[in-house]
Amino acid sequence: MESDSIPAGRGAANDLRLEAVTKRFGDFTAVDDLDLAVTRGSFFALLGPSGCGKTTTLRMIAGLEQPTSGRILINGVDVAGVKPYRRPVNTVFQSYALFPHLTIAENVAFGLRRRGVRDVRRQVDEMLELVELRNQAEKKPNQLSGGQQQRVALARALINKPEVLLLDEPLGALDLRLRRQMQLELKEIQSEVGLTFVHVTHDQEEAMTMADTIAVMNRGVIEQMGSPEELYENPRTTFVANFLGHSNLIDAEIVGNTGPHVELNVHGNRISVDRARASVQQGRVWLGVRPEKVCISDASESVAAETNVIDGGTVSDVSFVGVSTQYLVRMPWGQELSVFEQNTGEHRLFARQTAVRLYWKPSHAFVLGHDQDARAGQEELR
């Protein structure tokens, strides 16, 4: 799968570059020919399910693993073989890895002391102030809550002003509310401090909330890389389409290819998609449209021109979830499509067995090659 990479040659704007990085553990390839470039000062997320290689990639940047082949360039310098303690990179570990026998202040000061920096006390105070833990300075890690420990781990890394700050699923151990709060705080701190953050996570909402750029990884390769909006609105692979939010993927055939639109035959229905949103332009394809983009109405309701319409659906399930009403609509060809209708106050609930009409704009769908697995990236039943 071709990955979108920021073109080389941007020079100093790229703090961190991975070129054709591969990591093999025996027969198992964790990371496969990865190309990556992270703009200086941005918040970059590596998103993917467990086992996709994102943590391995992070550890290779930190120097805790060595790539089997490929180059890792930090500020233009190839750091292959360079020990972690010689790289201008710091890590916030998933388990925080706070030194239990040292106080909070000593933990935060650790990196500075190893580098022989003067004036440690003042810097530590400032950093603890930033993460709002000034009063806990003399306590030991096991006396703090999970959220507080997480902030200490962050402070300990940040204080060294690294070229790249790596975060390995740092919010995984926190409960939902705390996690949301920390997501915003981390984003704030990053903007304030202006350092390059590389954040590894499996939570797509987290990535989309925090990151400027996301790279979606699957089985050691990058499926797609771009801004959250790009990835969400215009996915290039079924994996991305399913992993970020939900997608309806419908079997279709391209029948027309001229003009600003691509024409498809979807089980007898005539559908148009903006050409720019079709990554494949002929043959059998998957037509993708997100549930919140699909409108649902009576079979009799009139619809604006240029809108894609499919009649003949029957509501098979209705769920009211407060923010929206989620429908499952069984189509004449057997597939059940998801429709999320926002709860705008216009109270209109379709009951089960009702015949409905589905419609959406040509600029809201996307087209993907049929050779891909339509179930890639979907959450598995546990």
Place this chain on the structure above:
Amino acid sequence: MSAPRNALNWLQRHIVLVIGVLVLVYMFVPIVIVIAMSFNSPPSRNVYEFGTFTWNNWAHLCQPYGLCESLLRSLEIGVLATLGATVLGTLMAFALVRHRFTGHAATNILVFLPMATPEIVMGSSLLALFIALGLGGQLGFWTILIAHIMFCLSFVVVTVKARLIGMDSSLEEAAMDLYANEWQTFWRVTFPQVFPGILGAALLSFSLSFDDFIITSLNAGTTTTFPMFVWGSAKRVIPMQINVVATLMFLVALLIVLGGELRRRRKARD
């Protein structure tokens, strides 16, 4: 639950605890006797029986000929053996836990075997070695020391290994990530974490060495350690002072254990 079942349950629940406590009491009776005997003045010289209460034994600990000499010997050997076994054993534990190498399984077996071999066999074979090397006439301090380091090693390895395995390896990764090289990482992060295990192993070593009789007696020649003194005196006259030593050992060990426990509780409370 029906009433009969309730009663049965109650009885069952308490029976196990009662038996357990009885066994504990049974285990403590000899210790109580030893402590009592330390204040004892036997009715006559050759009899190992209760007589009258006296402070004499405590006041004149070194009165029996050879007792304090043997005590000193045991202490010397104990300290040196602990040093040797702890250093060698800790190094081995690190190798076994932190490194992959061929011969891993074989080394584990080699370490395990001395703990599973009867002392008489280990003592005999060492004696056979010394005789074969022509050292039959030179058994003494050094041969005892060699033997003690040998059998304490395994216990040190096992103890330190257990501590190392329980350690979070991401701590060392974090240290290196924070600009500490291998040496600094070891001294500032690894060692403070392992230290309680090493300390425990050292204490275990010392008590094993101090109390050893079987292996020691076979390889001691004319040198006398404290257990050997006790054994010898059991054939003749048993001085009550040995109970003083035993009581002292008990109190010291008890203090160490209680001290460690108190320290742990205070740390947890902070």
Place this chain on the structure above:
Amino acid sequence: MTAARTEASAPRGTARRRRIPVAYWLLLPGAFWLFLFFVIPFYSLLATSLYDPSGGAVSGYRMTWSFANYWHTLSDYVGPLGRSLAYGSIATAMCLLLGYPLAYAIAFKAGRWRNLMLVMVIAPFFTSFLIRTLAWKLILADQGFIVQTMQSLHLLDPGGRLLATPFAVVAGLTYNFIPFMVLPLYAALEKIDGRLLEAAQDLYASPLRAFLKVTLPLSLPGVVAGTLLTFIPAVGDYINAQLLGNTETRMLGNVIQSLFITVGDYPAAASLSMTLMLLIVALVYFYVHRSGTEELL
């Protein structure tokens, strides 16, 4: 595109092709010591056991490959050998009988007294092995409380003794090795998830049945470890036999010790030692094999 030439290895202890890995430097001193003073002595023991028995410490020994030594000593000392195995087995069984309830109580019933009870289990170790065995000499003495009580209850003949009998030796062995049984048992029992027992009771098992069907099988590795740690040293012990027994209760250990130190018949002593070791190895092998817990080793 230049490929990185570094191997995929951990930052610490990188094994390069020419340098000996760090692991061996750490391992060597200790392993060397064990090899020199544990493994090699067995060879010496074997060799000594095959010496010509007519030699002596002064005149030296000739190696005559006399395997007959084994046969001779075995037939001479069948009694002590048999006694060692018997006393050791009985003592181990007693330790299990007494130790299991104690370990169970500490693991499941002790609550906040658990640590205290554990300390009390190992507290006997804080005093000398020999001295506490001597204390038993006092407890079981002819004029002592126990003997007097048993005589008045007609459990003992009026002139009967407990000291210098097999009973005393076994009692001493049992006493000295209970902690070796309790601690592994406790470790195994402590690991059992209490919820398993709750599940058993929820599924209509009585407490006894729950114990037999759930706890006992799960504690088996601890039982195996405990019996091994008790049996092996017990069989080789001679201290209890010497202090609490008499010439009729001599165990193999007593014989070996006297052959080495008093008599000076090294080949005989060595052959007995080897016999003991081989016997124990064989017994342990079959025992562990039968109980299906090879992973222990």
